[in-house]
Amino acid sequence: MKVTQVRTAGGSYPVYVGQGLLSMPSIWQRHLDGRVLVVSDDTVAGLYLERVGRVLDEEGRRWRSLVLPAGEEAKTVANWQRALDALVELGAQRDATVLALGGGVVGDLAGFAAASYMRGIRVVQMPTTLLAQVDAAVGGKTGVNHTSGKNLIGAFHQPAAVVADIDTLISLDDRDYCAGLAEVVKYGAIRDERFFSWLESRAEPINAHMPDALLEAVHASVQHKAEVVAADEREAGERALLNFGHTFGHALETATGYARFRHGEAVAIGMVLATRLSELLGKVRVGTAERLVHLLEHLKLPTALPGDVDRERLLALMRLDKKNRADRIRLVLLEELGRATVETCPTDDIREVLERS
Ligand SMILES: NC(=O)c1ccc[n+]([C@@H]2O[C@H](COP(=O)([O-])OP(=O)(O)OC[C@H]3O[C@@H](n4cnc5c(N)ncnc54)[C@H](O)[C@@H]3O)[C@@H](O)[C@H]2O)c1
Known part of the structure; x- marks a missing residue:
């Protein structure tokens, strides 16, 4: 097991990464307090709730669960309200704990319920997707979607502990597993060339879910996220670099209705588009994008825009961000593998990259 201590103004807490942690109460029981509300979704609950519940029963703790439907559609104000209702019905006091057992959807919603109930009670994150283990569960961003925007309602609320059991990733759908690897690659690309090279050399064992490689990949990613969050808890400076690939990515998700x-x-x-743009603008050595493409393809991730996606629509969506001016868009670019910067880029250059892709 590996432990990273996350230090922020909002509190300091451990992130445990290891095998078999869900069945190891000695690791996480001490981070619980009062009555416990376990929030999960119907896929994850079917797989792991009984194991967690057994530990809670054995120590005689008063607890109940709230199981939401799996998927992003469940990250709603209505379900946040259900979590608050469940806390009230449980008789939860200020010392109560919310235990978030699931992916980023459960973690965000449960974290926001903990942030808002009685002006803030403790939350322990037990992330069960790779994305949640390397990203969502660490850093204290919580929230739900509004009909007019993703993550529109939320709060910063740091967890009391994060328990990332890599064994839970075995049951993850292949696509969800690979999607999580994109964020792992991102840390290498923006902060750590050695980690990027290590990923290139370990792509096969990572694809095969080999525990040693996975443990190292998750732990290294958590350390990167922890360092960034510690330096910039509320996203004023370095945390913005974590958006590498995300401006293009969000536009693509929106243009394809979050379904594709x-x-x-x-x-x-x-990330590939942002690196091609970095090359076009002379920020990074030509050939960097090809190296990134090679690694992502090795990890079974897509690297090219589908032909049927309207490039002008993507550009229009990217322009929507309030921080942009009409002819320039703020983006994270690479200066080299392992070093990134935020720049405002000319729209014409972005158009050229989109049209060539
Ligand atoms: N708070 C943050 O800093 C932050 C950062 C990144 C993303 N997010 C949020 O995270 C969410 C996406 O997270 P996600 O990709 O984990 O999605 P998710 O929570 O919807 O999980 C994806 C799917 O995997 C299933 N699943 C989860 N764990 C499983 C397991 N161990 N075995 C089998 N199936 C399992 C879930 O039921 C779901 O169907 C988005 O809402 C996003 O906004 C938050």
Whole structure:
């Protein structure tokens, strides 16, 4: 097992990454307090809730569960309200704990319920997707979607602990697993060339879910996220670099109605586009994008825009961000593998990259 301590102004907490952690109460029980509401979704609950519930029963803790339908559609204000209702019905006091058992959807919603109930109670994150383990569960961003926008309602609320059991990733759908790897590659691309090279050399064992490689990949990613969050808890400076690939990626997700690509898949394509733009603008050595494409393809991720996606629509969606001016768009670019920067880029150059892809 590996432990990373995340230090922020909002609190310091451990992130445990290891095998078999769900069945190891000695690791996580001490981070619980009061009555416990376990929030999960119907896929994850079917696989892991009984195991967690057994631990809670054995220590005689008062607890109940709230099981939501699986998927992004469940990240609603109505389900956040259901979580608050469940806390009230449980008789939860200020010392109560919310235990988020699931992917990023459960983590965001449960975290936001914990942030808002009685002005903030503790939350322990037990992420069960690769994306949630390497990204969503660490850093304290919580929230739900509004009909007019994703993650429109939320709060910063750091967890009391994060328990990332890599054994849970075995049951993950292949596409969800690969989508999570896009965020792992991102840390290498923007912060750590050695980690990027290590991923290139370990793509096969990672694809095969080999525990040693996976443990190292998740742990290294958590350390990167922890360092960025510690330096910039509220996203003023360095945290913005984590958006590498995301401006293109979000536009692609929106243009395709959030139905065609997993978030990580859209980010993979977005990272390639952002790197091609970095090359076009002379920021990074030509050939960097090809190296990135090679690694992403090895990890079974898409790297090219589908031909039927309207490039002008993507550009229009990218322009929507309030921080942009009419002829320039703020984007994260690469200066080299392992180093990134935020720049405002000419729309014409972005158009050229989109049209060539
Ligand atoms: N808070 C943050 O900083 C942050 C960062 C990135 C993403 N997010 C959010 O995370 C969400 C996406 O997270 P996600 O990709 O984990 O999606 P998700 O929570 O919807 O999980 C994806 C699917 O995998 C299933 N699943 C989860 N764990 C499983 C397991 N171990 N075995 C089998 N199936 C399992 C789920 O039921 C779901 O169907 C988005 O809502 C996004 O906005 C938040």
